[in-house]
Every structure is written in structure tokens, then in C-alpha cells.
Amino acid sequence: MDEQKTHCMNCNSEVPAHAAACRHCGYDGQEDLEDDWEDDFDYDAFVEDEFGDRQLSSRIRPWQQFLALFLLLVFVLGFMWPFLLL
Numbered sequence: 001m002d003e004q005k006t007h008c009m010n011c012n013s014e015v016p017a018h019a020a021a022c023r024h025c026g027y028d029g030q031e032d033l034e035d036d037w038e039d040d041f042d043y044d045a046f047v048e049d050e051f052g053d054r055q056l057s058s059r060i061r062p063w064q065q066f067l068a069l070f071l072l073l074v075f076v077l078g079f080m081w082p083f084l085l086l
């Protein structure tokens, strides 16, 4: 039995040359990994990752937090200061 071997272009595992796809990672020898990614694209997961509260704190820069706090302070003081004068 003379089974030719090759190496998976994706994970470099040894796979039979005639194999349709790598048994280790499923790579099928086509340059379509990005197409597969788009086929599997989960818009809801993408939105949650980009805009979900879970990720929000890690995405905000410190200066953005400061700016938000400053604007909130200005807003609150702007609303409150006439009462403070009474």
C-alpha cells in the first residue's frame, strides 16, 4: 500500500495526499478560509462583541471615561446650579 502523504497547508499535520480535507483541522486545500469565515459569520454575535455591554468597559479608553464623566458633571451642575443659589 503506497499511500502518499502531504502536509496540511493550514495546520501542517500529515494527511493523505488524496484526502479531500485535513482530518485534523478540516482544511480542504482551497484558499477559502475567509469565505468559510463569512459563511459562518454570526451577525448577532458580532453585534454583541462590538456593542454589547459585556465588551463596553474594555473598549472605552480612560480619556473617554473621563470625558463622559465630565459631560455628566456639566449636565448635572447645569441643571442643579439654580437650586444651589437658593
Ligand SMILES: [Zn+2]
Binding pocket: 008, 009, 010, 011, 012, 013, 022, 023, 024, 025, 026, 027
Ligand atoms: Zn489541517
